[in-house]
Amino acid sequence: MYRTHTCGELRISDVGKKVSLSGWVQRTRDKGFMLWVDLRDRYGITQLILNEEETPAELLEKARTLGREWVIQVEGEVIERASKNDKIPTGEIEIKVTALNVLNASKVPPFTIEEDTDGGDDLRMKYRYLDLRREGVRENMIFRSNLAIETRKYLAGSGFIEVETPNLIKSTPEGARDFVVPSRLNPGQFYALPQSPQTFKQILMVAGFDKYFQIVKCFRDEDLRADRQPEFTQIDCEMSFVTQEDILNTFEGLTRHLFKTTLDVELPSFPRMNYDDALRLYGSDKPDLRFGMEFVELNDIIKEQAVGFSVFESAELVAGICAKGIASAYSRKDIDKLTDWVKRPQIGAKGLVYVKFEEDGSIKTSVGKFYNDDLLKAWGELFGAEKGDMLFILSGELDKTRKQLGELRLELGRNLDLIKPGDYKPLWVVDFPLLEWDEDENRFFAMHHPFTSPKKADIEKMMSDDHEILKGLRADAYDLVINGAEIGGGSIRIHDRALQSKNFKLLGFTPEEAEEQFGFLLGAFEYGAPPHGGIAFGFDRLCAVLKGQTSIRDFIAFPKNNMGRDMMIDAPANVDKKQLDELYLDLKEIKSGE
């Protein structure tokens, strides 16, 4: 037996007990006559004590050889500490060591196992087993484990069945790029790893499973941006005989349960906002509602005032936001900095117009040449601006300007400390467009995915050939947004073969392509498919949002870097030619630089 207790367990009430502990040496302090060792395991840290008077010389000598991260087992007696540490639960006791057994030595770690580590990203990824010893990373993993447990508790308690769908499926050119897996038993053919269990969960609905869920790995072979992983985890769900409202209510319930049980946070209400309003008011389909600053559109008043300021008067959109109470504090330098910020290529605005309503009633603005105080006051009224407030206005093409103003709003929210820590603002964004026009490829793509149902009222319009009408189609599709992060999304699905075929056609599939790729689903719709819909939550993202962190990588035990490499195991790697031969594959010559 390696231990009677863990390193996080002993208390003042245990004083006098003979115990044995095992763990890692966090640090040692040697005062000559006395030696302390902090012994660490997953559960905590317990202080060990040895002293010249009572500890046998040999034992003390052995203890002096211990280095950081050595694994040891000790026996001893729990005693009350002379100087207590109220920062740790075991801080009132220490262990007077009577025996010490080195279970494994350790080289000096390449970085410190502390919250504020001196290790860089690459080093920490290569030695991930050391990085995972750091309390914050370990706590993140434990949090993730708990979040999964609570997810399952809630969904199973609501009658959902967890069904495992296959990982070796079929590649489809629609959507993101698949990872493929050559089949040795079927020469020349390939499986694909699932980007989501979408079609399988719909099949389960056709099979009458009624309520399905799965916490499931998904795969996408995309060029990796920061904070995107080739394999990621979803909470995947599907329900039969439901409307959109049923699904929103069920998953509002799940989200409330998760916040309550893991963070003890009672979420506020989950308002619903349609997609058009989200773009119009926040310039984003995932608005951060932790602060206000809704957009105000000025096109009408600009047209009315007609002062001849062509930048505004010829713009497709003139819109702004109002920052409360900053007019006097916001300096010329601040304005210049912000103007530079919106002009960066990542944002791409041409310039930034401001209007300050000073406390003394005066108005300062960058467009004073064109607009007098009376005209500007009329703007202010539209914003509900009061003395001390400041407007920021952008203009240009509709979509671009909204996006830029949305970014500006978030930047101001951050800069002006409008976001309270621990504040959570959930939101359902609904009524997404069914189709999205791609200028480059000159075709429609599915905004959500090809199985999403149009709104009932829009089904007729799907028969139109008019692109403008088709762009206006709305779907029973919805996203859950919390604090400006998309937690998940879903839709009511098509369950009718003819309508699904029509949708495939709009997406540019020939009937043959549709049949080859999704024939099984179209076929299934002919054998009694119930109305159904579902949702998927990004589990990695959900973890990060709940913990108020921004990187999903900190919630994945073994993440890959931006080149899709696992730095610890050094994968991907070359494989034997024999293995490729068995798969009927040849490697093409790879030119250097590729």
Add this chain to the structure above:
Amino acid sequence: MYRTHTCGELRISDVGKKVSLSGWVQRTRDKGFMLWVDLRDRYGITQLILNEEETPAELLEKARTLGREWVIQVEGEVIERASKNDKIPTGEIEIKVTALNVLNASKVPPFTIEEDTDGGDDLRMKYRYLDLRREGVRENMIFRSNLAIETRKYLAGSGFIEVETPNLIKSTPEGARDFVVPSRLNPGQFYALPQSPQTFKQILMVAGFDKYFQIVKCFRDEDLRADRQPEFTQIDCEMSFVTQEDILNTFEGLTRHLFKTTLDVELPSFPRMNYDDALRLYGSDKPDLRFGMEFVELNDIIKEQAVGFSVFESAELVAGICAKGIASAYSRKDIDKLTDWVKRPQIGAKGLVYVKFEEDGSIKTSVGKFYNDDLLKAWGELFGAEKGDMLFILSGELDKTRKQLGELRLELGRNLDLIKPGDYKPLWVVDFPLLEWDEDENRFFAMHHPFTSPKKADIEKMMSDDHEILKGLRADAYDLVINGAEIGGGSIRIHDRALQSKNFKLLGFTPEEAEEQFGFLLGAFEYGAPPHGGIAFGFDRLCAVLKGQTSIRDFIAFPKNNMGRDMMIDAPANVDKKQLDELYLDLKEIKSGE
């Protein structure tokens, strides 16, 4: 809203309620003046009733068009049935239909959606969504879901953290064949899909996670035999600072919990048997203990009696089993049939010797020419045979004969109805050999896997060059066997770099190969690796054994056939040349017939 209740919910106490239900038409019975519809969903069946007197003619007409498996929604009133059906929970009521809405029609299914379906295997796999509607298959999936929930409840409740390990890892030539995944971002390189999370869970122990588990998909590209799947699911666990006993006790606890909570079965004790005894007494490392019939070895007595029967006297092993009380009933024909059975190439015995101890005291045997009654009585005493009992004896090479006799024992167990339904006999088989000599490849393989620790007492012997000594090495490795099926296995792992390197060397790795494939693990052992060990249960098999079924395929929602094909989605499939180009791959010409 599609329904107020499910089809399994309404009872006599609901009579008078206005309800709406949705589901599938299981069947209709039309008596002309009256029409009944059995409406089915996941939760049960509810009878609908329409009659000429009360139901509007139009509604009745519509109901008459309904076919099997149509999806409908109805409204109506719960009424008491005239003739009750006590076989279903809703059998006391029916719904007097006032409105009927066809949600989706259905073609006539290609096989009946009944327990005794007329559909063959291939048809049911192609239309898996219809097969999954059958009650037995659906109940299996629900059972699986519940088993996973209870597994997580128990392990999380015991302090285990569920950590997701990656699916895109590195290929290693050791063990079974990997599925590989070409990496687009790393041209010419490949990921592999994990055969198990073995090295990652050990890394988690080095990281101090202490207790890890995961219910996880694993992958093996093997030639598929009946009831083997290219992707399968494991309950995977690892613990630190534990001995073999700690692990056995923890997972005995898990197994007891699962049987208790899902089947309400209290398992008997979990005896431990060492590997050598299992082979000696049952000819198998997974003995079925639901009946006795232990082997008795006759070599000593045969040598002593020395009658000149060379088949026995020159055999490496002469051993038999005793079947109680069958002597008089077991006919000449039975014996011939059994003799043919053991001579089949799958078993491969040369012949079968029997001895009958008749009720009247006489003895009948196939070796009476060599052995008189007194000699045979001496055999009988070794078996503890009484009047009415019958011995079956095989002889030949040690390993082969044990295997044959083991098969014979199981065959007799089945034929003689010695296995009681609902009987469960768990067993830990322990002390497996560390290494297994492969005659064909002229090298050692790891019996469990290369990370398994030898028993402490055997570590010294690993330094030997003598193959006989190396074959005798015993490991801290164990299997859980229930009713003759291997539920899972595991081992205490090596946590010392030098010992791991030594083991790799015995397995034929050069130091360079060991470093290339497992350098990260060897490296991790140098930074404070704790003693650790673990186990993995085959989840699909566990489901089947608990439910007393033999095929794991019936517990997998979307299984693949023996060629690794998913018949429903028709995968694997061809992929675009463009996709292969991106992966720097060429397909070799595939000769016909391959």
